Amino acid sequence: MKDRTLGIAQYRSHYLGTQPEYLHAPYASSVARAPQHAPVRIPQTLSEVTGPASAGQDTTRACDLTLASGGGEAQGQRIIVSGRVLDENARPVRNTLLEIWQANAAGRYLHRFDQHDAPLDPNFTGVGHTLTDDEGRYRFITIRPGSYPWGNHYNAWRPAHIHLSLFGPCVATRLVTQMYFPGDPMLEYDPIFNCTADPIARRNLISNLDWETTIPQQAIGYRFDIILRGRDATPMETNHR
Amino acid sequence: MSLRATTWQTVGPFFRIGLERLYTWDIAGENVHGERVAVQGRVIDGAGSPVSDAILEIWQANAAGKYDHPDDPQDKPLEPGFRGFGRIPTDDEGRFRFTTIKPGPVLGPGGIDQSSHLVVNVLMRGLLRGLVTRAYFPDQPQLATDPILQLVDSARRETLILKPAPESVDLFHWDIRLQGNDETVFFEF
Numbered sequence: 001m002k003d004r005t006l007g008i009a010q011y012r013s014h015y016l017g018t019q020p021e022y023l024h025a026p027y028a029s030s031v032a033r034a035p036q037h038a039p040v041r042i043p044q045t046l047s048e049v050t051g052p053a054s055a056g057q058d059t060t061r062a063c064d065l066t067l068a069s070g071g072g073e074a075q076g077q078r079i080i081v082s083g084r085v086l087d088e089n090a091r092p093v094r095n096t097l098l099e100i101w102q103a104n105a106a107g108r109y110l111h112r113f114d115q116h117d118a119p120l121d122p123n124f125t126g127v128g129h130t131l132t133d134d135e136g137r138y139r140f141i142t143i144r145p146g147s148y149p150w151g152n153h154y155n156a157w158r159p160a161h162i163h164l165s166l167f168g169p170c171v172a173t174r175l176v177t178q179m180y181f182p183g184d185p186m187l188e189y190d191p192i193f194n195c196t197a198d199p200i201a202r203r204n205l206i207s208n209l210d211w212e213t214t215i216p217q218q219a220i221g222y223r224f225d226i227i228l229r230g231r232d233a234t235p236m237e238t239n240h241r
Numbered sequence: 242m243s244l245r246a247t248t249w250q251t252v253g254p255f256f257r258i259g260l261e262r263l264y265t266w267d268i269a270g271e272n273v274h275g276e277r278v279a280v281q282g283r284v285i286d287g288a289g290s291p292v293s294d295a296i297l298e299i300w301q302a303n304a305a306g307k308y309d310h311p312d313d314p315q316d317k318p319l320e321p322g323f324r325g326f327g328r329i330p331t332d333d334e335g336r337f338r339f340t341t342i343k344p345g346p347v348l349g350p351g352g353i354d355q356s357s358h359l360v361v362n363v364l365m366r367g368l369l370r371g372l373v374t375r376a377y378f379p380d381q382p383q384l385a386t387d388p389i390l391q392l393v394d395s396a397r398r399e400t401l402i403l404k405p406a407p408e409s410v411d412l413f414h415w416d417i418r419l420q421g422n423d424e425t426v427f428f429e430f
Contacts, residue, residue, distance in 0.1 A: 007314065008312060008314070009312065012243075012246075014246060015245055018245050018246065018248060019246075019248055019249055019370060020248065020249055020250075020369035020370055021369070022368065022369060022370065022372075024369060027251075027367070027369065029251075029366050029367030030367050030368070030369060031287070031367075032286045032287040032288050032290075032367070032419070032420065033286050033287065033292070033365065033366075033367035033368055033419050033420075034367070034368070034369075034419070034420075035372065035419055035420060035424055035425075035427055036287075036420050036421075036424060037397075037424055037426070037427075039372075039427045039428055039429040040392060040393055040426055040427070040428050040429070041392075041428075041429055041430070042389050042392055042428050042429070042430050043350050043430065044430045045347070045349050045350060045355060045388075045389065046302075046308060046312075046313055046315070046347050046348060046349070046355075047300070047302075047308075047347060047355065047358070047360050047375075048360070048430050049312055050300070050308040050309075050310035050312055050313050051300055051310065052298075052300060052324070052325070052326035053310060053311075058263070086244060087244075088243055088244045088245065088246055089243065089244075090243075090244055099259050099260060099262075099263075100259060101255065101256065101258045101259025101260075103255075109255040109258060110258055111254075111255040111257060111258055113254060113255070113294075114254075114255060125258065126258060126259075127258050127259050127262075129262065163250075163252065163253060163255075163256065163259055165252075165256075165259065165260065169312070170310070170312070171300055171360055171362070171373070172430060174298075174362060174371060175246070175247060175249060176249060176250065176251075176252050176364060176371065177247055177248060177249055177250045178250040178251075178253075192250060192251060192253075192369070193250075195250075195369050196248045198248075200245070201245065201248045202248065204245070204247060204248065205247070205248055205250070226247050227244045227245060227246050227247045228246060228247070229246045230243075230244075230246075
């Protein structure tokens with residue numbers, strides 16, 4: 001579908017159940033913060049199909065979180081998190097900003113509101129950012145974050161996760177998500193991970209052990225591909241579906 | 242081939258460490274042409290409490306109504322120093338404030354101009370996806386015919402319009418209310 005006035009491309013709609021509803025009662029914080037009105041459906045205009053594509057020509061990278069503070073090495077299991085950022089048409093999303101943040105190996109964030117009684121690591125800030133390359137690839141070296149308790153329900157523990165934020169080409173492609181680890185027993189009990197109805201969509205939030213990027217004697221590789229909304233097929237492409 | 246877009250997850254309570262690098266309170270930059278304005282307000286939850294851990298991301302056109310983006314086909318001038326992106330956190334009382342220039346009208350569906358507006362993406366703990374809204378400048382000739390505002394129930398349109406502050410001609414107030422009688426209108430597209 002195109003806006004015929006301007007000939008601007010339109011982005012695909014989400015498949016049913018593959019994105020969370022705003023209200024998900026098991027996630028207690030959503031109750032007072034999820035709007036009660038349904039969002040108003042609008043056409044994609046120039047305001048939605050443009051956006052801070054590179055968030056301002058920022059070309060710096062901070063891909064190695066284990067050495068971030070310049071002093072000693074961070075404590076914990078060294079891991080490599082890498083993958084590709086693609087759109088729904090399987091095309092690489094190039095030169096897009098990817099920001100990550102996470103808890104340290106003990107499950108504590110370097111944040112003034114994190115009061116979890118676990119040690120801070122002076123050599124770990126838990127923050128990184130990078131730009132995807134021409135194939136949409138990204139790569140971070142970090143440590144495996146710990147699980148941490150939170151107040152959502154009795155004896156609640158978040159599964160280990162890394163937060164990721166991406167812009168993609170426009171406002172319509174903005175994505176903030178969390179990457180999880182395979183085999184984490186806390187996943188089953190986590191209302192945030194389980195907020196999305198579609199089981200495949202949930203499964204896609206779990207990274208895979210990746211021998212290809214695992215470095216012997218050094219770091220375990222986890223692969224996590226990220227898919228951003230893609231443009232709707234043009235009529236010509238429709239014929240090939 | 243068609244893949245499915247990755248599922249959103251909340252930014253959680255500790256996003257500051259990851260996102261503060263791009264905090265920007267002056268969206269336009271010093272040398273950019275246009276009418277200087279400031280916007281301030283609060284983010285308020287369903288219990289009437291200020292949201293002290295929200296983040297606003299602003300996207301806007303320049304004074305001519307042109308976005309700094311290759312997919313904007315409008316034949317309008319674009320200054321090299323203009324980006325139009327800002328990321329602003331709320332403070333401990335749920336307040337935010339930023340400065341920018343007033344954007345010009347942007348061509349919209351049906352060839353009808355969209356009135357001067359900011360696109361605002363709201364992120365916070367408790368929101369499993371970002372909430373996208375718009376902040377329109379008041380007293381604009383295009384407001385009455387804006388093709389997006391036309392799609393909003395007239396009783397709720399006011400939540401999308403900045404209020405001129407009595408204390409200053411270039412200051413606007415705008416609160417974002419997540420629930421309640423004057424819940425802000427949010428969009429999907």
